[in-house]
Amino acid sequence: MTDLFTPYELKGLTLKNRIVMPPMCQYAVDQEDGIPNNWHFVHYVSRAVGGTGFIIVEMTGIHPDGRITSRDTGLWDDSQIAAYRKITESVHENGAKIAIQLGHAGRKAVDAQPPVAPSAIPFDARSQTPQALSAEAVEALIADFREAARRAVEAGFDSVELHGAHGYLIHQFHSRLTNTREDEYGRDPALFGVRVTEAVREVLPAEMPLLMRISAKEYIEGGYDEAYALDICRRYKEAGVDMFHVSSGGEGPIGSNGGPHAGPAYQVQLAEYIRSGLQIPVIAVGRLESYEDAQSIVAGEQAELVAVGRGMLSDPYWALHAEEALGGVAVVPKPYERGVWQRK
Template identity: 45%
Template sequence: MLFTSYTMKELTLKNRIVMSPMCMYACDDESGRVNNWHKVHYPSRAVGQVGLIIVEATAVTPQGRISAQDLGIWSDEHVEGLKELTSLVHSQGAHIGIQLAHAGRKALVEGPILAPSAIPFDEKHRTPEAMTEQHIAETITAFAEAARRAKEAGFDVIELHAAHGYLINEFLSPLTNKRTDAYGGDKDRRYQLLNDVIDAVKQQWSGPLFVRISAHDYHPEGLTPDDYVDYARRMKAQGVDLIDVSSGAVLPAVPPNIYPGFQAAYAAQLRKEAEVATGAVGIITQPELAESILASGQADLVLLGRELLRDPYWPRTAAKQLGVTLEPPKSYNRGW
């Protein structure tokens, strides 16, 4: 199944191999603009026959960057470089998405940082400002404007980053959201920011929309996959096409039991109980594991992270091991 096509809306991926968004921390200055590194790094995975490449967490506001070296999409000035990037990937027969993000309390940039509540991530991070309703409204608008720019730049997919302890995840989790207004308190109100961001983005974007989540907080008072079944149903009802299922990182603690494909069970639960398409991610390095996740119905797509840093041509390795004939780029025929 790994090399079968997958269709969402009007978009058909040539296979089910997805490059997971991974921060490169490679911007030459603090402008957030695409540079030569990005123009080599991402298209090389397209040459390697990855079906969908998702560009790293790209900040919707300057103060929402994880680091000062992150890519940005908060200004129209970013569109030109992003458009060149999508053109390069498309020219090699792959599709490309972008992860829209706000770091929240995990931002490491200078100046004030924002979060649902004034609680630092750990003793090494600064205490954020609790967001006002004006801050929230401006952030929702920033996501919508980022979606408009992503469309102008030619991206095929948008993914909203609601995982790993960044801003939207901070609003969802009771561990980090201690608000008592419309955006915090009970489960419904903690979902409100993600609800409003999805609605605002869809005003600008009609293509496939993913949301990356952390399906487990790994804390007795935190969220579990059972909670995310409900949230996944809501996202599907709003028009989200796929839930990209990761876990953890809302707190510094690591998951208690990490092994290859350890998060696939969460993707499977959401896929079955919420009846929503899912992507599985997390230490998926072996082709046989990727194939089994898809064949067993745990997920619809498989996302690879570090393995595609180590081997940009992993799809070729996978095809050989699974006995699939993979058409190489024309210029590589002699060595494939």
């Protein structure tokens, strides 16, 4: 039986288990240079030591004004590469693989002056009205995504994930709530994401998988549903996406946490819907702190990988503790062998 600790392969990426640490912003950059520091190093490497198979670094800005805040990481300049390489090398030394999520916050960039978006529609009454992107500016951002992906390869990442969820720029283009343009990018809401995907694919090695985070549903009147998301994802798959990381929300009053009525595994059916509809591997995410829930999702073939966000914030060794609880740990880091780990 396939379980949480069965290895997984996707193109040239081989993972020791099915456990993913999803991207979670740390808001911990010291200055406005976007360069990860010692906090980021310890944060990511400790999860590799803790047994996680696949780590995805937090949303990293492809442009200084594309970050959610000025305390976020970026990869818009070659001078930033070395700090990421230090992280990837240590993660690899500790047995995990690592990707980076590239994104642009669009109208949700709180420190940008001004923020930019497909259309001049503010996120809410407290937000700045964004500047609508010109056709030339759209082309420049596509090039920024390409260059950031090139830097990610040079930094030693095993994969790249594009952030097309949670109300950020790619999502803003493919949502009718936020894209009222009259040009080709308005007539074809998937076009921006498609061209970003194609541009990034150009600079990735052929064997390197390309992931995309997607909101499969919007929790707001007039928002899109799963069927609409499936059509958008089909376009992205055709453009070169190899795996979808399926979330939801991000527009309107309910954010990506699903709101007060969201329970454990509340998004798994969305992941399964995209998986079965496109015959493509997916990462399931959303309140999956329970070891048993994570195990059952993989065993039930609802998703290939399971992302554990908040659970891994509270427990860097979530993967080792899950393996212990579900049958015993096969490999314990040698310095920790005197700990409480129950071996198989």
